[in-house]
Amino acid sequence: NAGVTQTPKFRILKIGQSMTLQCTQDMNHNYMYWYRQDPGMGLKLIYYSVGAGITDKGEVPNGYNVSRSTTEDFPLRLELAAPSQTSVYFCASSLGYNSPLHFGNGTRLTVT
């Protein structure tokens, strides 16, 4: 029972590089979310999706892009990495209204 799977677990990027954080879920959830957690801080919503082909911005979308071509996958793209994007990134999914989020184990990203 995999749930929400995130890859990679760790990554170090140089300033200006790009990368894609992968997220896939096997629970057939329509809602998917990307959060970031900075040290000592809460979770900030980057982007979310209510279904395949539909995405919307969260609280901190600048510097990121997402796509949702299938129900299962919700990749997060960083185009020009900056030190301010050093964080732990969590992907989550939900059945929908009044349902809890199920989180992956995160991707720890360092930009130097």
Add this chain to the structure above:
Amino acid sequence: DQQVKQNSPSLSVQEGRISILNCDYTNSMFDYFLWYKKYPAEGPTFLISISSIKDKNEDGRFTVFLNKSAKHLSLHIVPSQPGDSAVYFCAASARTSGTYKYIFGTGTRLKVLA
């Protein structure tokens, strides 16, 4: 604008005693509230939730209380166990424009002393 606030960054409690974690919110449109537990190097794990039509929800050792007039919720853990030591996040959501997103507080680190 921090819509969900956890004003206590940390809390220490003796094993067997009650742990009370607090959370305040500002948006009166929030109608679903959740608590999550997070261990280091893991993703947050769902603990318990409450809908705005209720004022209390229990699940084993965990009880969540909601005071809508004060815009305040709390999580009670009784009895506290060393394995409960973790960071606890509260979260709230509101349905707006047909979509649904969750806003998290900054977390409270609970340490249960054996």
